[in-house]
Amino acid sequence: MKLTSKTLDIANRGVLLNRADARNTGVVDGDRLRVMNHANGRAVSAHVDLTDVIIEPGTIGLYAPIHCSLEVKDGDEVEIWEAPKPASLELIKKKMNKRKLSRDEVRTIVNDIVADNLSLPELSAYVTANYINGMDMDEVEHLTVAMVETGSKITFSTRPIVDKHSIGGVPGNKISLLIVPIIAASGLKIPKTSSRAITGAAGTADLMEVLAPVEFPAEEVQTMTEKVGGVIVWGGSTNIAPADDQIIVVEYPFKIDARGQMLASVMAKKFAVGANLVVIDIPVGRTTKIHDVAEGRKLAREFIELGERLKMRVECAITFGDAPVGHTIGPALEVKEALAVLEGSTEPQSLIQKSLSLAGIAFEMAGKAQQGQGYALAEEILTSGKALAKFKQIIEVQGGDPSVTAATIPLGAHTHVVNAPQSGYVVELNNPSLVSLARLAGAPQDHGAGLELHAKPGERVGKGQPIFTIYADRAWRLKLAIEEGRRLMPVVVEGMLLDRVPSEHYLG
Amino acid sequence: MKLTSKTLDIANRGVLLNRADARNTGVVDGDRLRVMNHANGRAVSAHVDLTDVIIEPGTIGLYAPIHCSLEVKDGDEVEIWEAPKPASLELIKKKMNKRKLSRDEVRTIVNDIVADNLSLPELSAYVTANYINGMDMDEVEHLTVAMVETGSKITFSTRPIVDKHSIGGVPGNKISLLIVPIIAASGLKIPKTSSRAITGAAGTADLMEVLAPVEFPAEEVQTMTEKVGGVIVWGGSTNIAPADDQIIVVEYPFKIDARGQMLASVMAKKFAVGANLVVIDIPVGRTTKIHDVAEGRKLAREFIELGERLKMRVECAITFGDAPVGHTIGPALEVKEALAVLEGSTEPQSLIQKSLSLAGIAFEMAGKAQQGQGYALAEEILTSGKALAKFKQIIEVQGGDPSVTAATIPLGAHTHVVNAPQSGYVVELNNPSLVSLARLAGAPQDHGAGLELHAKPGERVGKGQPIFTIYADRAWRLKLAIEEGRRLMPVVVEGMLLDRVPSEHYLG
Known part of the structure; x- marks a missing residue:
């Protein structure tokens, strides 16, 4: 059936059809159609909504994404037919x-x-x-390759190309902001694509966006990397392994984390940017994806095997995932903390040590340092100021302001300090509660929103002493976070003796 | 967030939000929101589409189904919040x-x-x-009960209440048009809810709709059944086991036919109408859901066990499913054939025998006939004209014209006779091809569309002799069916000797 097109500014992969036309062609509510622009031969599948009023017979309403895919002009003729059953x-x-x-x-x-x-x-x-x-490893390999082949790819003329990935689950994990400039400063290339937070408080792409644009097509990722040695961009705009982005949408409600799917997802992105040396960070903790070291080692072996099949060298680091990395959670707060380290701050140690360890592994893999000497090389690059200089080049090449300093990063204007309700020891930082609280305060959309932690697990705090500060860009968001914060208990302060066990239990 | 509502005539369970409002509330593309009408407290979940143009900030576009559920008026205030994660x-x-x-x-x-x-x-x-x-039988029972409890129910003051179900897969299976009036004519009650065709050429509801309205709420199903002993209505409008209708939508693309789901689906509908005596028709054939008798018996035992758990008596009939029932496929054609039998026609035997057998089982279960005598009682009711008189009462109570006769049913005006391409025996009627052809001709939407078969399997036909006729309401539909019909080969004519097997094979 041929119809006249009319654009409707609705962000949804659908079309709107008059009920009379639908009846004539046997289309029912919720069906999927193929829609073709006769002028250029482009065709896409779209779901169908029906109307009696908004679109008249003989016309088809094309929602914005369909309109864009077809490159159609209002009034152009399009043809529709029942979408064939996909193979x-x-x-x-x-x-x-x-x-x-x-x-x-x-x-x-x-x-x-x-x-x-x-x-x-x-x-x-x-x-x-x-x-x-x-999926067995054959199927994982097939999926990885298919995801690479159906997206954009980068081919560098020189090797090695380094990449790094954290499998996630730890809040405050801003290490890429240190690792990428350290590695690039050594002369190695690291075209880092990263994600935005879906359930977290800030993905690496959300962090970098505080400093510079992060949306680039794959070709520009390559050009910029050739120029300054590294970038930190959002993977979603590169069209690298686009199938994965669609799969993530349906995994999200169930927090499904199918092992094979995760392996393919991570490695497809590394393979597509041409990386041949890859360091994988596997945080182990009660609330991360991997709950014990044995499980972490098993996953590491799977990453390494998949890497071998794809002719990539992979090393994995099992890391501590039971508490946030550093003291901050949320885009601007995390960027400020990372920048301060690049500028010379010797705190927080959890952030510095983790970043240097992972960069060190990459240096040893690339032959930049002898076995056991990678950490020292990374430390030298950091403390010498070379990493900071490189980071400024990266910010500049991505279109940001290289004169930025930790002191000038704007944080949320609305703050609230939460004090210890009693004297005692900090016995738990609850990762999921910390993330929920940062999100209630507005992270990651509101860049200034998040949390700063003033006390670490095992530390003794006095009654009334600050344990963390909530930051928000908007007053009502702060209010929301304060109200919910009481319920969430993200930081637990107790006497060191948690529970007294009667001795009878031991005597049996 | 509070917004002013505006109805949009789009049939889809969604709302349209301005991108600025979405950003303010942290809503992203494809999210689900709760929407509440403050005036009456009604709240529903809806997916969100975004726009810059069609809806301005401060206003929310409610698509028609959401507008209806909320019972909201244009300009009323509604409130939105992030849909809580369902348990x-x-x-x-x-x-x-x-x-x-x-x-x-x-x-x-x-x-x-x-x-x-x-x-x-x-x-x-x-x-x-x-x-x-x-699912094990406990879970199937739980699902059945939950589907009943979340929908409308009918409670009759007298027992028994009879019901009948065919698990499907056989084209032309118009037996309910005979069974329901035969059973009702005996004084038993049979409130038959039935389905429309999804992948088939005509569901029982599509057939009945040729004669009378079929969309009634559950209360009217009860009233009408009390009045004349039986009805044949569309289950979809009764709000009986509505969860099942939603489940079917997602099963459809994969033709998933999970055993437990099917058991629950069938039995929930029978339980909800108050049936305590149920006859299940299990057609066995190469292209039906059940491929051999052993599998059919296993399914029968499961139906019977689920029935016992629900305090319903169930009997199952394993029936022949390799060829259509009777000679016609498509709404009007099937109704005409069934009406002719009620009016006294002694053909087609496949239709008459199957209908009488199933009605007979119900009579024996209800104690209306001695064991082995049910078929004869059903036959007596059919041949005496009592079933026809009862069917006219049913048509009338549902709002149809009781003066209808087989001769007055209008068939598709556009016809094409397909003749045997060679002399030989009809060796196969291919059910899926027959159904595809009837659908191409316009069934079930076009009531007059379908097929009439002139030759049965095993029958000898001469070259050029008619083997079937295609009917269509619209000329272009007929053309489509004729073109595709050549490819589909729904009726295969061959020499009786299908393949000559060399004797060596036996000598080995």
Whole structure:
């Protein structure tokens, strides 16, 4: 059926059809159609909403994303037909039926994901089936390669290319702001793509955005890296492994963290930027993705095996994940803390040591330092001021202001200090509660929002002594965070003797 | 956040928000919000689309279904907040992790489905997890009961209440049009709710709609049944087991037919109408849901066990499913064939025998006939004209014209006869191809569209002899069906000797 197009400014991959036209073509509510622009042959799949009023018969309302994909002008003719059943549906059902998928089958599914041929419920079934039935390493490799092939890629003319990834779950993990300039300052290349926070208080991309733009296509990531040795950009705008971005959307409500999916997701992004030396940070803790060291080692071996299949060298660091890294959580607060370290601050040690350790591993892998000497090299680059100088080049090449200093970073104007309700020891920093509180205060959208911690686990605080400060850009956000903060108990202060166990228990 | 409402005639459970308001409240694309009408306290969940243009800051666009649910007037104030994470998500994840759900947990999920607190991808994950990990009979019972409790119910003051269900997969299965009036004519009550075709050419509700309205709330189903003994209505408008309707939507793309889900779906609908004697038709064939008799018997035992748990008596009939029932496929054609039988036609035997057998089982269960005598009683009611008289009462009580006769049913005006390409035997009627062809011709939306078969499997036809006729309400639909019909080969004519097997094979 041919229809006249009309753009509707609605951000949704859909089209709006008059009910009479729908009836004539047998389209029902919620169906998916193929829509083609006859002028240029571009075609996309879109879900259908129906109306009696907004769009008249003979016309089709194209929501903004569909309008953009088709490159259509208002009044142009488009053609619609029933979206063919994507080939992936049979393959997803095969996976539901606990059967292994071949390289070609995985590629078919990933192609359909990227071409938006699968609806969200269909994609959800695929992700759920992978989660329940698992993927073996062949399937993980196929998925990784397919995700790389369906997106943009970077090819550098020189090697090595270094990359680094933290699998997440620790608040305040601003280490990339130190690691990337340290590595680039050594002469190695590190084109770091990173994510925005989905459930967290600040992803690395959210942090860097405080200092400079972070949205660049893959070609510019390459040019900038060639120029200054490193960048810190948002992966979502590079079109690198775009299938992964769509998969994450359906994983999100369940916090599904299917092992194979995670391996493929991380490694596809590293592979696509041309990295051949990769350091993976695996934080282990009660509230991180990995709960004990044995589990962390197992994951590390899987990363290394997948790396070998892709001809990449991978090393993993099992790190402490039971407390935030450094003292700050939230975009501007974290950037301020990291910048201060680059400027010479010798605190906080948790941040400095973790960053230098991971940079040191990369130096040893790249042959920049002898085994066991990487940490020292990283420390030298940091304390000499070379890392700061490099970071300013990175900020500048991305379009930010290189004259920025830790002192000039604006924090949220509305603050509230939370004091210890009693004297005692800080026995717990609850990561999920800290993140919730920072988010209530406005992080990551409000750059100035977040938390600064004044006391660390094991430290003794007196009654009324400050234990943390909440920052917010907006007054009502601060109010919200204060109210909820009482319930969340992100910092627990108790007597050191937590629970008295009667001796009878031991006597039995 | 409080906003002024504005209705938008778009059929979709969503709202449209200005991008500025979204940014202020931290809402991102694709989020789900709770929306409340302050005037009456009604609140619903809705997904969010964003716009810069169509809705201005301070206003919210309510798509038609949300507008209806809230009973809001244009310009009324509504309040929005982030939809709380439904409790079901953790429970669905538990099911993904292969753990069994309790009665309360299943109820929580079904409540969230009915309250529309789950997005379609979330619901898809639930259905996929149930499919892969299966449900034991406890879970099936819990699901059945929860689906009943979250919908409308009918309670009759007298017993028994009879019901009947075909698990589907056989085209032309118009038997309910005979069984319901035969049973009602005996004095028993049979409040039959039925479905519309989703992938088929005509559901029982599509058939009945040729003769009378089929959309009634549960109370009217009860009143009408009390009055004339039986009805044939569309289940979708009764609000009986509404969770099931939503589950079917996400099962559809994969043709998932999770055993436990199917048991719960069927039995919830029977339980909710108050049925205590239920006959289940299990067609067995290469292209039906059940492929051999052993599998059919296993399913039958499961239906019977679930019935016992719900205090319902269930009997199952394993029936022949390799060819259509009768000679017609498509709404008007099937109704005409069934009406002709009620009017005294002694053909087609496949339709008459199947209908009388199933009605006979119900008579024996209800004690209306001795064991082995049910078929004869059903036959007597049919041939005496009592069933026809009862069917006219049913048509009338539902608001149709009781003076209808088989001869007056209008069929599609555009027809095309397909003749045998060669002399030979009809060796196959391909059910899926027959259904596809009827749908291409316009069934079930176009009531006059469908197929009439002139030759049955095993019958010899001469070259050029008619083998089937395609009917369509619209000329272009007929053209489409004729073109595709060549490819689909729904009726295969061959020499009786299909393949000559060399004797060596036997000699080995």
